[in-house]
Amino acid sequence: MARKSGSSGEKTRVAVQEAAVTLFAKHGFAAVSMRQIASAVGVQAGALYLYTPDKQTLLYEILKNHMEHLLAAWAAENVSAEASPELRLEQFVRFHIAYHIERPERVFISYMELRNLDPDNFSRIEVLRREYEQIIEGILVEGQAHGCFVIDDARLTTMAMIAMLTGVSTWYREGGRLAPADIAQHYVDMAFRLGGGARLAHAAE
Amino acid sequence: MARKSGSSGEKTRVAVQEAAVTLFAKHGFAAVSMRQIASAVGVQAGALYLYTPDKQTLLYEILKNHMEHLLAAWAAENVSAEASPELRLEQFVRFHIAYHIERPERVFISYMELRNLDPDNFSRIEVLRREYEQIIEGILVEGQAHGCFVIDDARLTTMAMIAMLTGVSTWYREGGRLAPADIAQHYVDMAFRLGGGARLAHAAE
DNA sequence: AACGTAACTGAACAGGCGTGCAGTTGCCAA
DNA sequence: TTGGCAACTGCACGCCTGTTCAGTTACGTT
Numbered sequence A, B: 001m002a003r004k005s006g007s008s009g010e011k012t013r014v015a016v017q018e019a020a021v022t023l024f025a026k027h028g029f030a031a032v033s034m035r036q037i038a039s040a041v042g043v044q045a046g047a048l049y050l051y052t053p054d055k056q057t058l059l060y061e062i063l064k065n066h067m068e069h070l071l072a073a074w075a076a077e078n079v080s081a082e083a084s085p086e087l088r089l090e091q092f093v094r095f096h097i098a099y100h101i102e103r104p105e106r107v108f109i110s111y112m113e114l115r116n117l118d119p120d121n122f123s124r125i126e127v128l129r130r131e132y133e134q135i136i137e138g139i140l141v142e143g144q145a146h147g148c149f150v151i152d153d154a155r156l157t158t159m160a161m162i163a164m165l166t167g168v169s170t171w172y173r174e175g176g177r178l179a180p181a182d183i184a185q186h187y188v189d190m191a192f193r194l195g196g197g198a199r200l201a202h203a204a205e
Numbered sequence C: 001a002a003c004g005t006a007a008c009t010g011a012a013c014a015g016g017c018g019t020g021c022a023g024t025t026g027c028c029a030a
Numbered sequence D: 001t002t003g004g005c006a007a008c009t010g011c012a013c014g015c016c017t018g019t020t021c022a023g024t025t026a027c028g029t030t
Helices: A009-027 A034-041 A045-050 A055-076 A085-102 A104-112 A119-146 A154-166 A180-195 B009-027 B034-041 B045-050 B055-076 B085-102 B104-112 B119-146 B154-166 B180-195
Strands: none
Touching (some): A009 A034, A009 A045, A009 A104, A055 A085, A055 A104, A055 A119, A085 A119, A085 A154, A085 A180, A119 A154, A154 A180, B009 B055, B009 B104, B034 B045, B055 B085, B055 B104, B085 B119, B085 B154, B085 B180, B119 B154
């Protein structure tokens, strides 16, 4: 055999990325061989090099796609920059939780395999990460200026909030005790508490 | 050469663990070879097997030591079970932040390399992790019963708080903008906010 | 129907992997 | 001072690694 019947380059390209994502998430980048990826795709190892110049680039492309898609998805939410910081924080938290719950593997890889990027690729991804962090930091800073949030240290609160929100991907399992929408609601509440503006959202109390 | 002059089994045993911790933290378990560890210790690869039966056990021992030491260190804080939940939460947060800031490598490995444990070792470590999580969950639940904390979902708040607190190890660098004690204070404040008991600690505002 | 090219195989390369073990050396107790 | 053991070397084993490439087959176009 050589070329498979019904084969198409684009289909295989996608299959390679998906197989790599699944395997990297389960075993880690360094622990997965090109032969394992190839076998998951149903192809010989050599064929992978039609789609990536090397293993390192395969990882980089996965992280880059993930971050760019994340940023584009937030942009597509079309949350107006003139909306109140409270509304924007609520929207952001719902978006972040939903996005992270839906793509556990890519999220996992994206902060687990950063150290396996070579320095150049690492700093390219860092730029995108920073850009994403700026979204929430901007909301908090503006909310503080408006007086609707009470924050001691915006940078530290940003880091704490991102850690708290992203943490959902370490324990969430499909079909668990809470539905995604309930989880999102709880995180909205907790984000408001952290921001010192515990009103809105849940109202009452 | 064979035996080195001035050599002692116990010294080498410690050196092996420390070299492994440093290398695992920097490159990941799977990406580090026994030969690299040996070379960092100043020894040939074969000599490592005087101190560990295999690479897997070396990782397990590191995680186990870390978790046991963490639990023992908390116990040594001697925080009375009769103290108020507020006081206990404050003590716990200060302890957790200080501990995690002082041992970044071991902390990093302990949640990064869990998936590289074989199933038996994994569940042994999970028991210890659960035990640690119970400490904070217990404080929150009791505080809720006492009426000094206002919490919707204790389990979820626990996970959020642990993620927030442990997140410090992803960005903290020695000599950074904030001193450890300041960071701890901020995290105490934020923990109280999350727990819905924003009084105490910082007082005023 | 013939041809070019896209898709893929299968073997090969040099090097690294975890681990085992016979042999060598330094240290300490008798 | 001699024996025994603890500490370690150096090489070997079989296997796996990422990557390359000449050869083979299916598909799309002319």
